[in-house]
Amino acid sequence: MEGLTLSEAEQRYYCDLFAYCDTESTKKVASNGRVLELFRAAQLPNDVVMQIMELCGATRLGYFGRSQFYIALKLVAVAQSGLPLRVESLNTVKDLPLPRFVVSKNEQESRHTALYSSDADNPASYSGVIPPPPGRIQVKKGSVSHDAVQQRTSTDQQESTSPVVSPQQSPPTSPHTWRKHSRHPSGGNNERPLAGPGPFWAPFSEAQPGSSTSSDPIWSGHSPPPHQENWVSFADTPPTSALLAMHPASVQDQTTVRTVASATTTNEIRRQSSSYDDPWKITDEQRQYYVNQFKTIQPDLNGFIPGSAAKEFFTKSKLPILELSHIWELSDFDKDGALTLDEFCAAFHLVVARKNGYDLPEKLPESLMPKLIDLEDSTVGEQTGEVGYSSSPAEAPPSKSPSMPSLNQTWPELNQSSEQWETFSERSSSSQTLTQFDSNIAPADPDTAIVHPVPIRMTPSKIHMQEMELKRTGSDHTNPTSPLLVKPPDLPEENKMSSSVKYTPGNTVTDGYSSSDSYTSDPEQIGSSVTRQRSHSGTSPDNTAPPPPPPRPHPSHSRSSSLDMNRSFSVTPGQQQAGVVAYPPAVPPRPQPSQGAGPHVHRPVDAEGLIAHTSTSPQQIPEQPNFADFSQFEVFAASAVNKEEEDEIETHSEVLQVEKPSDSASSLRVAKADGRVEEKSSANVPSSAGKGTTPLAPPPKPIRRRLKSEDELRPEAEEHTQKTGVIAAVLASQPSIPRSVGKDKKAIQASIRRNKETNTVLARLNSELQQQLKDVLEERISLEVQLEQLRPFSHL
Amino acid sequence: MAVCVAVIAKENYPLYIRSVPTENELKFHYTVHTSLDVVDEKISAMGKALVDQRELYLGLLYPTEDYKVYGYVTNSKVKFVMVVDSSNTALRDNEIRSMFRKLHNSYTDIMCNPFYNPGDRIHSRAFDNMVNSMMMQVC
Numbered sequence: 048m049e050g051l052t053l054s055e056a057e058q059r060y061y062c063d064l065f066a067y068c069d070t071e072s073t074k075k076v077a078s079n080g081r082v083l084e085l086f087r088a089a090q091l092p093n094d095v096v097m098q099i100m101e102l103c104g105a106t107r108l109g110y111f112g113r114s115q116f117y118i119a120l121k122l123v124a125v126a127q128s129g130l131p132l133r134v135e136s137l138n139t140v141k142d143l144p145l146p147r148f149v150v151s152k153n154e155q156e157s158r159h160t161a162l163y164s165s166d167a168d169n170p171a172s173y174s175g176v177i178p179p180p181p182g183r184i185q186v187k188k189g190s191v192s193h194d195a196v197q198q199r200t201s202t203d204q205q206e207s208t209s210p211v212v213s214p215q216q217s218p219p220t221s222p223h224t225w226r227k228h229s230r231h232p233s234g235g236n237n238e239r240p241l242a243g244p245g246p247f248w249a250p251f252s253e254a255q256p257g258s259s260t261s262s263d264p265i266w267s268g269h270s271p272p273p274h275q276e277n278w279v280s281f282a283d284t285p286p287t288s289a290l291l292a293m294h295p296a297s298v299q300d301q302t303t304v305r306t307v308a309s310a311t312t313t314n315e316i317r318r319q320s321s322s323y324d325d326p327w328k329i330t331d332e333q334r335q336y337y338v339n340q341f342k343t344i345q346p347d348l349n350g351f352i353p354g355s356a357a358k359e360f361f362t363k364s365k366l367p368i369l370e371l372s373h374i375w376e377l378s379d380f381d382k383d384g385a386l387t388l389d390e391f392c393a394a395f396h397l398v399v400a401r402k403n404g405y406d407l408p409e410k411l412p413e414s415l416m417p418k419l420i421d422l423e424d425s426t427v428g429e430q431t432g433e434v435g436y437s438s439s440p441a442e443a444p445p446s447k448s449p450s451m452p453s454l455n456q457t458w459p460e461l462n463q464s465s466e467q468w469e470t471f472s473e474r475s476s477s478s479q480t481l482t483q484f485d486s487n488i489a490p491a492d493p494d495t496a497i498v499h500p501v502p503i504r505m506t507p508s509k510i511h512m513q514e515m516e517l518k519r520t521g522s523d524h525t526n527p528t529s530p531l532l533v534k535p536p537d538l539p540e541e542n543k544m545s546s547s548v549k550y551t552p553g554n555t556v557t558d559g560y561s562s563s564d565s566y567t568s569d570p571e572q573i574g575s576s577v578t579r580q581r582s583h584s585g586t587s588p589d590n591t592a593p594p595p596p597p598p599r600p601h602p603s604h605s606r607s608s609s610l611d612m613n614r615s616f617s618v619t620p621g622q623q624q625a626g627v628v629a630y631p632p633a634v635p636p637r638p639q640p641s642q643g644a645g646p647h648v649h650r651p652v653d654a655e656g657l658i659a660h661t662s663t664s665p666q667q668i669p670e671q672p673n674f675a676d677f678s679q680f681e682v683f684a685a686s687a688v689n690k691e692e693e694d695e696i697e698t699h700s701e702v703l704q705v706e707k708p709s710d711s712a713s714s715l716r717v718a719k720a721d722g723r724v725e726e727k728s729s730a731n732v733p734s735s736a737g738k739g740t741t742p743l744a745p746p747p748k749p750i751r752r753r754l755k756s757e758d759e760l761r762p763e764a765e766e767h768t769q770k771t772g773v774i775a776a777v778l779a780s781q782p783s784i785p786r787s788v789g790k791d792k793k794a795i796q797a798s799i800r801r802n803k804e805t806n807t808v809l810a811r812l813n814s815e816l817q818q819q820l821k822d823v824l825e826e827r828i829s830l831e832v833q834l835e836q837l838r839p840f841s842h843l
Numbered sequence: 844m845a846v847c848v849a850v851i852a853k854e855n856y857p858l859y860i861r862s863v864p865t866e867n868e869l870k871f872h873y874t875v876h877t878s879l880d881v882v883d884e885k886i887s888a889m890g891k892a893l894v895d896q897r898e899l900y901l902g903l904l905y906p907t908e909d910y911k912v913y914g915y916v917t918n919s920k921v922k923f924v925m926v927v928d929s930s931n932t933a934l935r936d937n938e939i940r941s942m943f944r945k946l947h948n949s950y951t952d953i954m955c956n957p958f959y960n961p962g963d964r965i966h967s968r969a970f971d972n973m974v975n976s977m978m979m980q981v982c
Contacts, residue, residue, distance in 0.1 A: 354957030361958075369966055372958035376969045384955035409968065 057124075060145050061117045068116065082116065088148035089123045099123060123148075327412035329396050337392040351385035357394070364398050370407060374398060377411045389416075844934070845942065846910060847871035847926035848974050850950065852962060853919060855879055859965040861974050862926075875924045878904045878912045882922050885914070899947075900940050915943040921950065942977050949973045 068081035086096045103118035124145055125131075329337070338348065344360060345352045352360075354375075361371050378394035379386065386394060393415035401407055849871075850859040862871040881904040889898075901914035906929065915923040923946045927934055949970045953959050956967070 354955065358957035368958050372956050372966070373968055375956045375958055376952070376967060379955065382952045382955050384957065409972075 057145060061120050064120060065113055065116050085148055091126050095126050328414040329392060334392060337395045341388050341391050348388050351387055352391055354384040357386050361398055364402060366398060366401055370401055373407055845925045845927050845978055849875040849924045850965060851879060851922040853921060863978060871926055874912060874926055878924050881905055882914045882916060886916060900943055913939050945973060
């Protein structure tokens, strides 16, 4: 282990590395952190690293002394060359290449390596790397130094070998370049640059022969990488410029580079700190390069490059036209077909980035916006942050001068104003859409159509009858009506649906109703009447409440049978009041097998039965007592009204379980029946509604009908039969089931089955009728309100 | 919001056509093609006057049951055709005009691009974004 002999190059290299690791300037011990980083950069397996450390004695000592460090480096070289790690190999292996450290942090080392190797192999070629156009080189070196500084300052460890090089040529990893350099020292001059990250410019350089251009490509090739660390890779190519600030005492040729480096170091650091996270930032060197290129096309820095010239220039980059077109779109900020210096630099930067494999952004990065790039102003970074607004193209700055801080500040204002203007326009359009949307809503919603009376055909007479019935019941209506009032929107729609389905024949009934016109014309009054009903129930007497479901009495009116039923229901006012709740329950039992014949009789009987069961809750529907009603109905069936009532009863029998709304509806119907003996039409409506709502409804109706002239009922019943024809058909299919208990279970079961079928049908019908009833009741309420309004006048 | 936007060259071949993807695109292509006749008709009707005096915005070319077709022609006889959904009653004439104006501006921006050869299909991303902004927002 001792007695390590190092070549001169190795000696220097190791010395530099040690100095690098010697962060504490102890000159004796290399900091473990740095050493470890170095070893990591060597890209050796961990076990190898551990082995090296053990071999060099650092583990034993606990620190890396100079000798240990040198030994470790030598071992790294041995390992990298593939030789087994042996203590003996330290001195035995000849011509061992210098250890290569790949990580960006070790770029310096790699550069050192390259540097030293180049020195060792061919100082001439080494110097040859630097030479080409001195001016450019200086700039290049500056960039390299910039990289070095960045490497030092940046905490990111990046693969320096991940050069953002276009895949066209070999990646300019330091080892590669170094190798190339060492192998072809003489040819390294040109090769290295070409091998650098900027290979794509090789063809470009063909147009501009000379190493000057070759150096430029390399440099530009490295420029783009979004991360500053990528500059490192660029720095690889000119290995000569590796050391830079590291060792001022390095090769003589580096002095120029170093001076440049030192000069730009502070700038770079400052710039870097200000724009650390900006991947698209153009460095000074890049900027300078771009400017120089700009000058070749347009000597006047304040002038424009016409589109054609720019097209030719960028076409040389061999990028696809589509991408070039996109780059142009991004970079031509003012869309004038010409490039200013800033725009040109941005375009160039994007081209370089694309060449190196970076995807083009959708929007121009803020750092590339024309106004943000400032050559001389080192504080551009701050301005970048200030002015770097969204890339939405704003008005072109009044002047295209590259360095106009004042303009830069006006840009954001322009941006903001334009954006605000755009947003305003959008808002206005959206508001327009909003208003239009509202206008669309209004007519579409029938419930609100009360404001705009919908010319729905209605049967006012029915409504009036309903109102009268409602009034008769007085406060009792409130209960039943309130639920209706609560659900005004549903009823009209439901009524519409049901009416459209089944109650077409009911249209004929509407003819008999006179006040239809008045009704249609006074939807608001109806609404007010409804509201008045609400007031009856204790709610606010405000008549401005939106009129509930627009007068939709048509469907409800079409159910003349409902009116009949209502009339029939309103046998006894008092009972009806109580029966309001009980009606629904009474209906369900109707479809019972024994009710095969019962339905016919139901109606006359139901009234009484319902009355008797008014107090019963809906849950009592299936109770036996209801059956008793049917027997009563059977008695009534004998009445002349049977013929008319049959249909209604059938419909009622079809109605099964009654829900609350149906209960209320039926109750309303009953109430109506009480008050409206003379209003058959209105009875029809509730009757039809009652059909769908409550089975109890039918019972009172027959009774009511008997109260009224049967003649009136008959025509209505006929119409009603038409509507209920469908229902009747269902019932007709069901044979009356003998009530004899003595029948076999089969008969009973069969009857049960049939009854269930009828139940379902009736349930459906019931729901529909309930809806219609609700509508009718509401209309009735509104009409009642109207009547009340008119009443005072009558008194006067 | 348009359901289809098309840019037709002077020689009446499409430079750019984009439809709402859910619809049958071929139907819109056909619609745009047939609308060209109406455009030519309108152009020739005003042909007597100088081209400069001609209104660029042609207005509603023809309505169909499901949609309406609007037209716009530039002074270089480049036509913009826009198909909007008839059910979208919120669209007013002013809005259509503004949409055409945006189209025209974007088209001129494309023209300024030296890498764009007039007569080529339009592949500009910026143009696509602009058209996307005015297309129907289909979920």
